[in-house]
Every structure is written in structure tokens, then in C-alpha cells.
Amino acid sequence: MNQRSSNLLDEALGLDQASEPWPLKGRVVAIEDRVETSGSFILHHLLKRSLSRNSSNVSIFIAFAQPFSHYDRVLRKQGWNLVSQRDNGRFFFFDMLKLQCPVGDEGITPGGGLIALYGKIHKTISALPEISQKNVSIIIDDLSLMEVAANGSSDHVLDFLHYCRTLTSEFDCSLITLNHEDIYSTEDGSTFLLQMAYLADILIKVEPLATGLAADVHGQLTVSNKGRNKASNFHFKVKENMVECFYPGRSRD
Amino acid sequence: MAKSICIALREGALEGELAPTLTIKDSIASPFGLQVFDHVLSQLFSSILAGKSPSQGLILVSFSRSPSFYLELLKNKGINVASSDKRIHILDCYNDPLGWKDQIVEISSTVTVFREVKHMDKLFNSIIELGRGLVGGGKIRFSIAIDSVDEMLRRASVSSVARLLSNLRSHEQISSIFWLLHSDLHKARVTAVLEYLSSMVASLEPSHQLANGQRGDLENFALIEHNSKKGKFHVRFKKRNGRVHVMSEEVHMEQSGINFTPLTSEGAINQGLVPKVQFNLQLSEKERIDKANVVLPFEHQGDNGKPLQIYDGRRSLVDSKHERAVAVENVQTKEESESESESDRQRGEIIYYRDSDDEMPDSDEDPDDDLDI
Numbered sequence: 001m002n003q004r005s006s007n008l009l010d011e012a013l014g015l016d017q018a019s020e021p022w023p024l025k026g027r028v029v030a031i032e033d034r035v036e037t038s039g040s041f042i043l044h045h046l047l048k049r050s051l052s053r054n055s056s057n058v059s060i061f062i063a064f065a066q067p068f069s070h071y072d073r074v075l076r077k078q079g080w081n082l083v084s085q086r087d088n089g090r091f092f093f094f095d096m097l098k099l100q101c102p103v104g105d106e107g108i109t110p111g112g113g114l115i116a117l118y119g120k121i122h123k124t125i126s127a128l129p130e131i132s133q134k135n136v137s138i139i140i141d142d143l144s145l146m147e148v149a150a151n152g153s154s155d156h157v158l159d160f161l162h163y164c165r166t167l168t169s170e171f172d173c174s175l176i177t178l179n180h181e182d183i184y185s186t187e188d189g190s191t192f193l194l195q196m197a198y199l200a201d202i203l204i205k206v207e208p209l210a211t212g213l214a215a216d217v218h219g220q221l222t223v224s225n226k227g228r229n230k231a232s233n234f235h236f237k238v239k240e241n242m243v244e245c246f247y248p249g250r251s252r253d
Numbered sequence: 254m255a256k257s258i259c260i261a262l263r264e265g266a267l268e269g270e271l272a273p274t275l276t277i278k279d280s281i282a283s284p285f286g287l288q289v290f291d292h293v294l295s296q297l298f299s300s301i302l303a304g305k306s307p308s309q310g311l312i313l314v315s316f317s318r319s320p321s322f323y324l325e326l327l328k329n330k331g332i333n334v335a336s337s338d339k340r341i342h343i344l345d346c347y348n349d350p351l352g353w354k355d356q357i358v359e360i361s362s363t364v365t366v367f368r369e370v371k372h373m374d375k376l377f378n379s380i381i382e383l384g385r386g387l388v389g390g391g392k393i394r395f396s397i398a399i400d401s402v403d404e405m406l407r408r409a410s411v412s413s414v415a416r417l418l419s420n421l422r423s424h425e426q427i428s429s430i431f432w433l434l435h436s437d438l439h440k441a442r443v444t445a446v447l448e449y450l451s452s453m454v455a456s457l458e459p460s461h462q463l464a465n466g467q468r469g470d471l472e473n474f475a476l477i478e479h480n481s482k483k484g485k486f487h488v489r490f491k492k493r494n495g496r497v498h499v500m501s502e503e504v505h506m507e508q509s510g511i512n513f514t515p516l517t518s519e520g521a522i523n524q525g526l527v528p529k530v531q532f533n534l535q536l537s538e539k540e541r542i543d544k545a546n547v548v549l550p551f552e553h554q555g556d557n558g559k560p561l562q563i564y565d566g567r568r569s570l571v572d573s574k575h576e577r578a579v580a581v582e583n584v585q586t587k588e589e590s591e592s593e594s595e596s597d598r599q600r601g602e603i604i605y606y607r608d609s610d611d612e613m614p615d616s617d618e619d620p621d622d623d624l625d626i
Contacts, residue, residue, distance in 0.1 A: 115353050118353060119353075119355075122354075155407065155408075158407070159350075159351060159353075162350070163353055163354075166319070166347065166348050166349075169319040169321070169322075169347075169348075170358075191437075191438050191439075194281055194435075194437055194438055195438065197281050198281065198284065198438070222474065222477075224477070224481065226284075226481075229481060229482060229506060230481075231474070231477055231478045231481055233474045
């Protein structure tokens with residue numbers, strides 16, 4: 001049941017193909033969510049898929065939003081122990097909640113923290129065994145908080161994302177990011193979302209239903225997959241330990 | 254038309270002329286700009302290799318994609334880069350544009366890494382240097398392709414980017430130059446600046462405009478899906494003689510690549526303008542003929558000398574004959590003028606030509622458009 005109901009999302013992302021250890025390699029996945037419909041469940045889902053799919057898959061999680069204990073709790077409900085994965089070298093957690101970006105310090109700019117972060121990620125991937133180097137997922141939660149950490153400079157964040165993208169070319173890793181669509185309402189702010197939309201190979205929009213709130217359906221997902229030239233739209237409901245995806249009108253409850 | 258663009262770029266500049274310059278412009282609603290760029294790039298480079306162009310080499314400045322992507326792309330199009338490495342060189346502004354990396358792994362001898370993209374003058378010098386290294390000095394020309402100017406605009410001011418492009422365009426060794434721009438990432442005036450610098454502007458637009466604010470609409474989603482595979486391709490040419498040509502095509506994204514086809518018939522567009530209601534707003538052929546045969550009031554139909562009898566609906570036809578010779582204070586203005594003109598038949602005539610016969614009903618034409626005051 002767990003496997004089957006999430007299949008619409010897996011199908012749209014290309015994860016239903018069993019041939020490769022990590023079909024998202026080399027791709028950039030951008031998730032855009034809203035206040036009414038949080039998209040963090042997709043991050044959890046992809047993290048779970050990455051870990052469960054193949055033992056050589058490695059995930060690097062860059063967290064600005066929540067501490068490690070939060071993700072550990074969420075994944076534990078889905079049957080995964082992040083602590084042991086971290087100890088086994090399959091899960092790397094960069095806790096950015098403690099990142100300080102000093103302004104005005106000698107030689108350290110607001111972007112300096114991001115340059116150092118990039119260096120750390122590059123070093124981590126280079127130190128992996130070769131078989132894992134090809135199957136790395138870099139997950140960022142979330143970009144708006146990264147912008148806050150960079151003192152509001154979206155340029156620095158875009159530069160950082162560009163360098164992460166060079167990692168997808170160099171190492172074939174995948175980059176998965178989460179951003180909030182409804183916080184950018186001004187003219188200047190909306191270009192950041194557009195930049196991400198251009199950068200992304202797969203764009204996932206998590207939105208409420210056009211008709212309003214409902215008990216059975218939490219929202220709808222629109223997945224635009226540039227590589228496969230395909231777009232999918234379906235509804236979802238977030239449950240205790242999984243997410244159920246179905247076409248409109250076909251909820252099981 | 255895509256072919257005409259490639260021909261113009263291939264032919265290059267004449268002596269004393271600015272280099273033909275192309276801006277490829279797209280937006281998120283129709284994001285095929287990169288594919289069009291790839292198409293133009295491979296066409297131009299094939300022409301250069303085949304000796305069909307006065308340009309002897311191509312410098313590719315890559316910001317958005319890795320140089321290995323382009324080497325792979327050309328290989329897939331059947332172009333052997335290894336044997337042609339004296340004709341193409343890639344300035345790599347993708348892998349380390351800001352100098353964050355400690356060390357760079359060299360991909361191939363056809364690629365040079367550039368690490369200071371914030372400095373437009375250094376970029377200009379590197380491009381010219383590479384070009385001269387490729388084709389030699391003197392009067393030998395080379396072409397330039399810039400992956401996307403968006404990255405340049407993000408990191409430097411509009412004026413410095415415009416200066417760089419303008420200097421490239423007027424350089425004596427540049428045969429032709431083209432670049433890609435995502436128009437919705439910049440203010441309209443920035444896009445306008447680049448368009449002014451170009452002799453050709455190719456813009457990609459979605460086949461169907463999406464209605465704003467209609468989130469989650471299934472119809473909107475169907476349009477999104479449609480727009481992800483097809484679009485409209487408009488090209489504006491500034492010719493040497495000063496005339497401007499605008500041409501349009503349809504563009505399709507397929508597995509094999511990008512395809513350009515002529516636009517479908519205009520009828521398809523007109524049908525889109527007529528609102529979808531339950532009434533039949535069109536005329537059938539018979540209805541059209543009948544309409545043409547209707548005798549309209551207040552028009553001179555009597556051209557065979559017979560006095561015109563216009564029935565005004567108030568008096569019988571017989572009585573009106575007696576009234577006609579007498580000048581009466583009649584409040585109906587049109588009839589009065591007609592009847593007066595009847596009595597003045599010996600002196601003059603009023604000839605009325607309808608000028609709205611050609612106009613289709615519900616047409617948007619403003620009849621005051623050709624007023625010449």
C-alpha cells in the first residue's frame with residue numbers, strides 16, 4: 001500500500017524505473033510550496049526513496065529550517081533510522097541553524113559563508129567511495145531561509161546554487177531544493193523564483209485546491225518534467241507516515 | 254524564420270558594417286530558448302566547418318551549461334570536434350565563474366576556464382584573445398555565441414554588458430554574434446537595450462496565453478502541457494536597406510530535437526477570437542448572399558431614371574407621390590433631404606456609396622484609423 005499509493009509522484013519524477021540506482025542523478029528538482037500546503041513532505045519522501053533504493057545512495061541534507069531531531073522523528077515514523085544512516089556514512093547532515101554570517105568582519109562577506117559551505121559539500125563528495133559519488137542527492141531545506149542567512153542577498157544564493165549545479169555536472173549528483181512561492185510578491189522578488197524555474201529540470205508545485213480547503217484532499221501537485229517533456233497534475237493527502245497521491249475524484253477514503 | 258537567421262549569421266558582416274547580431278528571447282511560458290540556441294549553434298558551426306562562411310572560427314561563451322554538454326551536442330550532430338578543434342573554442346564561464354574553486358580539472362584543449370565574470374572588460378579581452386588565437390590576427394573573422402546574457406546581467410551593470418556587446422559587434426574581426434536572453438528575468442528596458450543592439454530578434458511565445466490568477470484550473474493545466482511542447486517563433490529582421498521584416502513560424506519540441514513549421518491557417522486564429530457561446534454567430538453562404546441582396550433604405554437604387562420611391566412606413570405609397578412636389582416641414586431629416594433631392598433632380602444628385610461593404614461584422618477595425626487630420 002505504501003509503495004503503490006505514492007507511485008503517482010514517483011512516476012512523475014521517473015523514480016518508478018527500477019533500472020537505475022538513482023534516476024534523478026544529474027537533475028535539479030525545485031519544489032515550490034505555499035503556506036497552506038507545505039512541501040516538506042516531498043523532501044522527506046525523496047530522502048526515503050534515496051535511502052531505500054540502493055545501498056550506495058548517499059544524501060547530503062542542508063538544513064536551515066529544522067534541527068536534526070525533527071527529520072529523525074519524521075523518518076523514524078516511515079521506518080528509517082537517520083542516526084544509523086549518518087553513522088554509516090550514507091547521510092550527511094549540515095546543520096545551518098547555527099550558521100552565523102558576520103557582516104563587516106575582515107575578509108568575511110555575507111557570501112563567504114556560502115562559499116565555505118560549497119567547499120564543504122565538494123570535499124564531502126570527493127571523499128566518498130567512487131561508487132557512491134555517482135549517486136549523491138543534495139537536499140536543501142529551504143532556500144528562503146538560506147537567503148535570510150545570506151543577509152537577504154538572493155544573488156549570493158543564486159551563485160551558490162550555480163556552483164551546486166556544477167556539482168551535478170561534475171559528479172552527476174542530484175540537487176533538490178524547497179522554496180516558498182508566496183513570500184515573493186514584489187517585482188524584484190519574483191525573479192528569484194523564475195531563476196529557479198529556469199534552473200530546474202523538474203519543477204514541483206504544491207498548491208491548495210482551486211476550490212478551497214477539504215478534509216480528504218490536502219492539495220494538488222503539478223510536476224513539470226523537462227527531461228521527459230511531460231507535465232502531471234494530481235491531488236495528495238499527507239498521512240501519518242506517508243503521502244497518498246491520486247487523480248482528482250479518486251481518493252480512497 | 255529559423256533558416257533565414259542561420260543564413261544571415263553565416264553570411265556575416267560586409268566590409269565597414271556592424272556584425273549581424275541575433276537575440277534569442279524566451280520566457281518561462283515558452284522556455285525553448287536553449288534548444289533554439291543549440292540549433293542555431295550547430296547550424297552555424299557546420300557552415301563554418303564546410304567553408305560556407307567568411308567566418309573562420311567560433312568562440313562559444315558558456316554560462317548556463319557545461320562545456321562538455323556542448324562538445325557532446327556537436328558530436329551528436331555528427332560534427333567531429335576533435336578534428337575541428339582549430340575552429341571552435343569554448344570560454345568556460347560555467348564551472349567557476351567567481352573563482353570559488355581551488356582547482357579546476359581541465360576538460361579539453363578546446364576549453365578555457367574564465368573566473369572573473371564580474372569584469373566585463375576582462376571578459377571582452379579574453380574573447381578577442383581567444384578569437385585571435387583561433388583564426389589569427391588581421392582581417393580574418395570569427396563568430397561568437399553567448400550561452401546566455403542573463404548571467405552577465407546578473408553580475409554586472411546593464412551599461413557594462415551593453416558596452417561589451419556593442420564593442421564586440423563593431424569589432425573588425427567579428428563576423429556575426431548571437432546570444433540567448435530570458436526576457437522575464439529582467440526589466441523591460443534591459444530587454445529593450447539588447448534588442449536595440451540586435452539586427453535580428455527571435456522571440457518565443459506560447460501558443461496559448463494562460464489566464465492569470467487561475468490556479469489549479471484543469472483547463473489551465475492542459476494549456477501548460479500544450480505549451481511545454483509547442484510554441485510560436487517570431488523573428489524581426491532589420492534589413493540592410495532599412496526595412497523591417499517580421500516573420501512567424503511554429504516551433505515543436507520533439508525527441509529528435511526542435512522543429513520549425515509554417516504557421517497554421519489564419520482561420521484558426523479567428524475562431525479563437527469569436528466567443529464560445531451557444532448561438533451561431535457565423536453566417537452561412539446562403540445567408541451571406543441574401544444579405545448582399547437586401548435593398549437598403551435611404552440608398553439610391555433608382556438609376557434608370559425612374560423616380561425613387563422610398564417607403565417610410567407612415568403613409569401609403571400612392572399618397573406620398575402627391576406630397577413630394579410640395580416642400581413640407583417634415584421632421585424626418587433623411588426623408589426630407591431625399592425628397593428635396595428628388596425635386597432637385599434636374600439640378601443635382603446625391604450619390605451615396607456605402608463604404609462598409611467589405612467590412613466583416615464584429616470586426617475590430619476602428620473606422621477612424623485612417624483619419625488624416
